Amino acid sequence: xxxxxxxxxxxxxxxxxxxxxxxxxxxxxxxxxxxxxxxxxxxxxxxxxxxxxxxxxxxxxxxxxxxxxxxxxxxxxxxxxxxxxxxxxxxxxxxxxxxxxxxxxxxxxxxxxxxxxxxxxxxxxxxxxxxxxxxxxxxxxxxxxxxxxxxxxxxxxxxxxxxxxxxxxxxxxxxxxxxxxxxxxxxxxxxxxxxxxxxxxxxxxxxxxxxxxxxxxxxxxxxxxxxxxxxxxxxxxxxxxxxxxxxxxxxxxxxxxxxxxxxxxxxxxxxxxxxxxxx
Numbered sequence: 001x002x003x004x005x006x007x008x009x010x011x012x013x014x015x016x017x018x019x020x021x022x023x024x025x026x027x028x029x030x031x032x033x034x035x036x037x038x039x040x041x042x043x044x045x046x047x048x049x050x051x052x053x054x055x056x057x058x059x060x061x062x063x064x065x066x067x068x069x070x071x072x073x074x075x076x077x078x079x080x081x082x083x084x085x086x087x088x089x090x091x092x093x094x095x096x097x098x099x100x101x102x103x104x105x106x107x108x109x110x111x112x113x114x115x116x117x118x119x120x121x122x123x124x125x126x127x128x129x130x131x132x133x134x135x136x137x138x139x140x141x142x143x144x145x146x147x148x149x150x151x152x153x154x155x156x157x158x159x160x161x162x163x164x165x166x167x168x169x170x171x172x173x174x175x176x177x178x179x180x181x182x183x184x185x186x187x188x189x190x191x192x193x194x195x196x197x198x199x200x201x202x203x204x205x206x207x208x209x210x211x212x213x214x215x216x217x218x219x220x221x222x223x224x225x226x227x228x229x230x231x232x233x234x235x236x237x238x239x240x241x242x243x244x245x246x247x248x249x250x251x252x253x254x255x256x257x258x259x260x261x262x263x264x265x266x267x268x269x270x271x272x273x274x275x276x277x278x279x
Contacts, residue, residue, distance in 0.1 A: 008121040015118025016256075019111060023139050026107050027146045030153065033100045042099055049102035053087055053166075056110055057173055064179050079176040086169030090162045104140075104162045109170035112136040113179070116171065120180035122252035128180075131253030133171035134206075137164040138260045141213055145267050148216070148224075148278045155279065157217055198247045198254065201238060208232045209261050216278070224268040224278050232265050 036044055087105055094101035116132040123131060140163025148155035174180070208231035215228050239258050246254050271278060 012118050012121045015114060019114045019118065019136070019139060022107075022111050022114060023143050023146075026104075026111075026143055027150075027153075029103075029107075033103060037100060045099035045102055049091060049099075049105055052103070052106035053091070053109055056106055057170075060113060060174075060179065061177060064177065075176055075178070080173060083169045083172030083176065086165050086172060090165035090169060093158060093162050093165065095158065101159060101162060104159060105166040105169075108136055108140060108163050108166035109173075111139060112167045112170035113174050115139075116174050117180050119253060119256065120182055123249070124181060125249075127250050127253050129171055129175040131250075131257055132174075133168040134257050135253075135260055136167035136171070138209065138257065138264075140164060140167060141209065141264065142260070144213075145216075145264070148220075149271075149276055151277075151279060153279065154220070155216060157213065160213060195247055197242050197245045198250055201235075201242060201246070202254065202257075204231075204238060205235050205258060205261055208235045209264065212264055220279055221277060223276065224271040226268050226272070229265045229268055232262060236262055 033045070036048075087109060090105045090108075091102050094104075112132055115136045116128060119128055119132050119135070141160055143163065144155045144160050147153035211231045212228045216224060219225065235258070243251075243255070270276070
């Protein structure tokens with residue numbers, strides 16, 4: 001029973017499922033943060049997000065401190081500092097009038113760790129760093145879109161930026177601490193990989209996501225139109241035609257990032273079919 005549940009593919013699926021659940025939890029955490037703010041004042045969110053962010057990094061570091069002693073000896077402090085700088089920038093970005101938004105930093109530092117765990121069974125090295133950060137960042141877009149359907153919440157580009165910086169900051173830190181670095185990735189063999197094709201596709205995919213999210217702030221109080229999703233629809237065609245030419249060591253990450261990005265197309269469809277207002 002133990003071996004069945006802890007096979008790599010099972011752990012991969014559980015990791016992705018947990019990351020999706022965490023996004024749903026984050027969307028519904030606002031009542032708790034509001035309760036804390038009402039009880040102790042907004043000032044608590046000047047310090048609490050910093051404590052939670054640093055605390056989560058320290059706790060995870062301690063939990064894994066007994067593993068990979070040799071690997072940890074090669075940790076570059078400059079890279080760790082870079083990850084912390086990303087997190088610090090994420091803490092500064094939110095509107096000072098709404099310090100509760102800084103709690104997103106701790107949330108997405110943790111989420112990047114969960115995504116790293118899931119992807120680590122198929123990816124390693126720089127590919128694991130980039131795709132885990134990218135996947136967590138797009139989940140941050142999903143969170144904001146879900147909030148846009150809630151009458152007491154709003155969709156915000158600033159919050160998406162916070163989620164993205166926190167995701168990359170956390171991913172850099174976990175990568176340099178060698179957490180979930182198993183060694184050899186478990187990807188399938190692939191022939192004739194094309195680095196140029198893979199790179200162009202990634203640029204296209206990222207650009208399509210950006211083109212989708214930027215104009216949505218103009219449609220608060222109305223429904224999301226279909227046209228921002230057109231580039232993403234084109235990206236699906238690109239993916240279906242050229243996926244067999246992607247770099248072998250990137251293949252799983254590109255597929256995962258593509259799927260979570262393509263899922264953004266569902267929001268204007270659901271929005272228009274159900275005549276929901278977007279806030």
